[in-house]
Amino acid sequence: MLLIKNGRVIDPASKTDAALDVLLDGEKIKEVGPAGKIAAPPGAEVFDATALIVAPGFIDLHVHLREPGQESSETIETGTRAAARGGFTAVCCMPNTKPVNDNASVTRFILDRAKAGGSVRVWPIGAASVGSKGDAIAEIAAMKEAGIVAVSDDGKPIATAKLARQVMDYCRSLDLPVIEHSEDASLAAGAVMREGVTSTRLGLRGMPAAAESVCVARDVQLAEVTGARLHVAHLSAKASLEQVRWAKSRGLQVSCEVTPHHFTLIDEDVQYDSKFKMNPPLAAREDREALLAGLADGTVDAIATDHAPHEPALKDVEFDRAPFGILGFETALPLALEQLVRSGRLSLMRMVELFTAGPARVLGIERKIAVGQAAELTIFSTNHAWTYHVKESPSKSRNSPFDGRAFKGAAVATIVGGRVVYKQ
Amino acid sequence: MSYNFRDLLALEPLNADELGFLLDQSKPFQEIQKHPLKKLATLRGKTVALAFFETSTRTRISFGAAASRLGADSMNLQAEASSLKKGETLLDTVFNLNAMKPDCLVMRHAASGATDYVARHLDIPVVNAGDGTHEHPSQGLLDALTIRDRLGTIKNLNVTILGDILHSRVARSNIHLLGKFGCKFTLCGPAMWVPRELEKIAPGTAIRCVYRIEEALEGADVIMMLRVQTERLNDPPFSANDYVLLYQLNAARLRRASSKAIVLHPGPMNRGIEITPEVADGPQSCVLEQVTNGVAVRMAILYLLISGATETDTHPALEVKRKESANASD
Numbered sequence: 001m002l003l004i005k006n007g008r009v010i011d012p013a014s015k016t017d018a019a020l021d022v023l024l025d026g027e028k029i030k031e032v033g034p035a036g037k038i039a040a041p042p043g044a045e046v047f048d049a050t051a052l053i054v055a056p057g058f059i060d061l062h063v064h065l066r067e068p069g070q071e072s073s074e075t076i077e078t079g080t081r082a083a084a085r086g087g088f089t090a091v092c093c094m095p096n097t098k099p100v101n102d103n104a105s106v107t108r109f110i111l112d113r114a115k116a117g118g119s120v121r122v123w124p125i126g127a128a129s130v131g132s133k134g135d136a137i138a139e140i141a142a143m144k145e146a147g148i149v150a151v152s153d154d155g156k157p158i159a160t161a162k163l164a165r166q167v168m169d170y171c172r173s174l175d176l177p178v179i180e181h182s183e184d185a186s187l188a189a190g191a192v193m194r195e196g197v198t199s200t201r202l203g204l205r206g207m208p209a210a211a212e213s214v215c216v217a218r219d220v221q222l223a224e225v226t227g228a229r230l231h232v233a234h235l236s237a238k239a240s241l242e243q244v245r246w247a248k249s250r251g252l253q254v255s256c257e258v259t260p261h262h263f264t265l266i267d268e269d270v271q272y273d274s275k276f277k278m279n280p281p282l283a284a285r286e287d288r289e290a291l292l293a294g295l296a297d298g299t300v301d302a303i304a305t306d307h308a309p310h311e312p313a314l315k316d317v318e319f320d321r322a323p324f325g326i327l328g329f330e331t332a333l334p335l336a337l338e339q340l341v342r343s344g345r346l347s348l349m350r351m352v353e354l355f356t357a358g359p360a361r362v363l364g365i366e367r368k369i370a371v372g373q374a375a376e377l378t379i380f381s382t383n384h385a386w387t388y389h390v391k392e393s394p395s396k397s398r399n400s401p402f403d404g405r406a407f408k409g410a411a412v413a414t415i416v417g418g419r420v421v422y423k424q
Numbered sequence: 425m426s427y428n429f430r431d432l433l434a435l436e437p438l439n440a441d442e443l444g445f446l447l448d449q450s451k452p453f454q455e456i457q458k459h460p461l462k463k464l465a466t467l468r469g470k471t472v473a474l475a476f477f478e479t480s481t482r483t484r485i486s487f488g489a490a491a492s493r494l495g496a497d498s499m500n501l502q503a504e505a506s507s508l509k510k511g512e513t514l515l516d517t518v519f520n521l522n523a524m525k526p527d528c529l530v531m532r533h534a535a536s537g538a539t540d541y542v543a544r545h546l547d548i549p550v551v552n553a554g555d556g557t558h559e560h561p562s563q564g565l566l567d568a569l570t571i572r573d574r575l576g577t578i579k580n581l582n583v584t585i586l587g588d589i590l591h592s593r594v595a596r597s598n599i600h601l602l603g604k605f606g607c608k609f610t611l612c613g614p615a616m617w618v619p620r621e622l623e624k625i626a627p628g629t630a631i632r633c634v635y636r637i638e639e640a641l642e643g644a645d646v647i648m649m650l651r652v653q654t655e656r657l658n659d660p661p662f663s664a665n666d667y668v669l670l671y672q673l674n675a676a677r678l679r680r681a682s683s684k685a686i687v688l689h690p691g692p693m694n695r696g697i698e699i700t701p702e703v704a705d706g707p708q709s710c711v712l713e714q715v716t717n718g719v720a721v722r723m724a725i726l727y728l729l730i731s732g733a734t735e736t737d738t739h740p741a742l743e744v745k746r747k748e749s750a751n752a753s754d
Contacts, residue, residue: 195621
């Protein structure tokens with residue numbers, strides 16, 4: 001058993017913000033009571049959470065663990081250790097591995113590897129189409145039986161409107177969310193950053209914001225046609241957010257996530273450094289403003305990292321040739337505290353919601369601190385001063401634009417299944 | 425005044441004084457081009473590595489001539505002969521070149537920013553000889569020198585650039601140089617090649633995009649042509665006939681510009697596409713002066729970066745002249 005004492009419990013699902021003790025017994029929460037009122041049972045481990053926040057376990061809806069197939073960039077073991085350091089208790093891994101997670105045996109392989117060497121829960125996302133090629137629907141039912149929590153052809157959108165519609169129809173019958181990487185491939189072809197004054201000045205090929213928003217427009221209308229649960233991944237453009245707002249106003253089951261790098265950085269930060277190259281690319285200043293507003297007003301449902309490790313040999317090349325993507329686990333919470341909470345835009349409660357109850361809702365599960373709930377907790381500090389040095393990361397890759405950045409606040413302990421899997 | 429940077433990667437970060445210094449330092453080297461004997465000993469024993477990862481004829485030869493006229497040796501790496509096709513990374517290729525101990529790297533590459541990227545990893549001066557669609561600093565300098573020679577000034581001119589501005593590194597370098605001397609820019613071409621974002625790429629410089637050549641030429645002091653890259657005509661599919669109809673610079677259209685207006689072209693020209701032979705060979709055309717000035721500008725760049733000279737140092741070209749006049753009086 002594990003008793004977490006004297007912490008400030010922030011639980012968005014029950015709107016709790018109070019000094020409470022939480023007693024964990026194996027996989028479940030056994031007791032929640034006022035601070036100092038729960039006596040540690042004999043043999044129980046005690047964690048003193050004085051001056052710390054105790055939150056439900058953080059869920060990351062969008063990560064790349066690179067296993068199977070690209071183990072030189074990341075493995076389930078190294079990726080989940082980095083996730084634990086970032087305070088995440090569960091991560092949803094995208095299917096663009098080699099081979100693609102488009103059938104139950106790959107799903108089972110991932111889950112087996114996670115069971116053997118994973119620090120946190122790994123919830124696989126299955127491919128929507130075979131090989132994510134956009135031709136035929138993958139064996140989604142078999143993958144669901146094996147343990148996937150959603151489908152996506154992430155890295156690209158479901159290729160055609162027709163197939164997207166069919167996948168949505170099918171997933172509605174299976175009660176699975178469809179996660180879309182929204183991008184019109186023809187508008188984005190060859191682009192390496194967002195189109196705008198900066199891309200024009202730097203002479204880098206840009207993709208317009210519309211490359212994302214025309215695809216979101218397509219998908220929200222198909223969500224209306226099908227009644228499916230549609231989740232827009234790594235939303236970056238103001239116009240896309242307006243599409244999601246429209247869908248929500250019509251009562252559709254549409255949700256979206258925003259990454260820490262999109263609410264922190266903008267296209268003007270790009271300086272031929274491939275650590276600033278990701279897809280969707282860093283957006284315009286006004287897009288970032290819109291994302292911050294959407295995070296505050298509830299239009300955005302979750303913060304997801306899009307943790308995308310690439311080994312230095314792949315990433316340390318000319319900007320044009322570098323693959324898209326950056327690390328995300330260890331800087332997500334500190335960036336959220338810096339950009340969202342300390343800036344006064346969001347309450348701490350709302351920020352925690354974006355890491356917990358928000359993503360849980362997308363997956364159709366509960367995430368709260370109450371008796372009988374899963375013993376998954378994230379304990380963090382809001383004022384611990386530290387500097388992120390990517391070379392100290394358990395990740396196998398080093399592609400972070402935040403290397404060397406000074407932060408206030410970080411995960412102090414990550415608890416999965418009643419066990420402390422990371423402690424600062 | 426001096427040039428206080430290790431490299432020459434772009435003109436955008438330089439101020440008017442620094443740009444003016446580079447132009448002034450080129451002036452005596454222009455004179456050298458008129459001498460029967462053009463070779464100096466200034467950089468004797470030094471080596472310039474020319475790494476052209478994208479095909480180039482005139483810029484490569486021009487830098488080679490500049491190095492040789494300063495007395496330096498050059499090592500040549502050409503894209504087709506390079507190991508890049510064998511899978512070596514750009515950085516490894518450049519590290520290998522650097523291990524042969526050149527004193528300066530002159531580099532052209534198809535990726536914008538590739539020279540910045542390489543320069544961050546090297547300890548010798550790097551000269552950008554054109555990076556993707558970003559900048560071509562020596563072209564910007566030689567154009568400015570040509571304009572100053574013909575019009576007597578580079579201040580407060582009306583400069584019109586015609587063609588595919590979006591994909592032009594020459595246009596960007598010219599805007600960043602001449603803009604700092606108060607020149608106003610009119611950019612003109614098909615809308616796909618002249619996006620409105622261009623108006624904001626150089627804060628402080630007046631830039632407008634127009635889509636009718638007649639409007640663009642009105643009152644122009646300098647007309648810069650850009651090569652229509654025929655491969656670009658296919659993406660998107662776009663008719664060369666349409667281009668000629670709308671944007672070709674011919675004598676009738678040129679009459680809308682100032683009567684003293686000059687016409688520049690970085691080459692190679694597509695006669696009959698963006699420019700008529702009549703204009704290309706006419707009295708207002710400066711295309712061959714540009715090429716001659718290119719050698720002078722590149723001599724100045726290599727001299728300053730390799731020798732680390734400042735304004736107070738005696739210019740090597742003047743040294744030569746002194747010697748010549750001394751010899752003459754013998």
